[in-house]
Amino acid sequence: MAHPKLDIELEKFREFLSEALIEGGTQPLIQLTDEELAVLDPSALEEVVAPTPHLADLTSEQREWVFATAIRSLVSRGAIDIANIPELDELMRSEGKFKNGGTADLDMRVAPDVDLALVLRRTAAKALAVEQQTSRGSVHGFVYVHSPELMLIEQVTGGGMHIFTLANSTADAAQLMQALVDPFGVADRDGREQQLDPTALTSNQVGGPLAEAINNALVVSQLIVLADQPGPLITTYATEDAVWTVSVDKPQAPTGIRAREVGERTLNSEIARLITMPAL
Secondary structure, three states: OOOOOOHHHHHHHHHHHHHHHHHOOOEEEEEHHHHHHHOOOOOHHHHHEEEEEEEEHHOOHHHHHHHHHHHHHHHHHHEEOOHHHHHHHHHEEEEEEOOOOOOOOEEEEEOOHHHHHHHHHHHEEEEEEEEEEEEEEEEEEEEEEEEEEEEEEEOOOOOEEEEEEEOOOOHHHHHHHHHHHHHOOOEOOOOOOOEOOOHHHHEEEEEHHHHHHHHHOOOEEEEEOOOOOOOOEEEEOOOOOOEEEEEEEOOOOOOEEEEEEEEHHHHHHHHHHHHHOOOO
């Protein structure tokens, strides 16, 4: 059960941030690596949906080494302050071996901008998750929605770099996610919407221009609303000269599946619609 006092303080915190963003607009916040996030918030590796692609490729022994290096990096950048430096030096001399199975007994204070990113990515009532797939691998984007004037954007590169941005409008957040869905800017025009049978998708019986788009897509993206109740999802197919969307109202729904070619404005509107949907 939520702690009432904490809820009140968090709401005031969000309100203060919203007012600050209205004055300053959307702005970059901080960049962190997989291993730096693991040091700052170890439990987030299991509890936060954002992936850690670099850590996923490492052995447990290699992780110990990169965690030790991550602490040095965070200290040198001023992202954290270690009050008990002797313990840090001992850690560095002990071949990167942490105590207590992955964390060190360090008196660590986190810089405000880093702490802000960690708090906002953990406390959003809903989020929009975007996964971009190309021949070069996967890139992810997340919009953690706190209010129409306060959103945290997290972009995760294939190499495990997490780029955080504070957004103060749905339009700005949608634009950042649209850059993942349509990186070449080829969304050109709106086509006629067509209803699809779910069995056609699972049995690969889709034909016509949509089949051509699926077969020739250079970028395939998945957009899904993450909340207590499963939200709608959209799959996009970006070719050399067009973007198609396949929209599903609800996972496993027998109806409500639509496909069409979309222009830039319609694609942006669809992404904005997912961001602004109420958390159920």
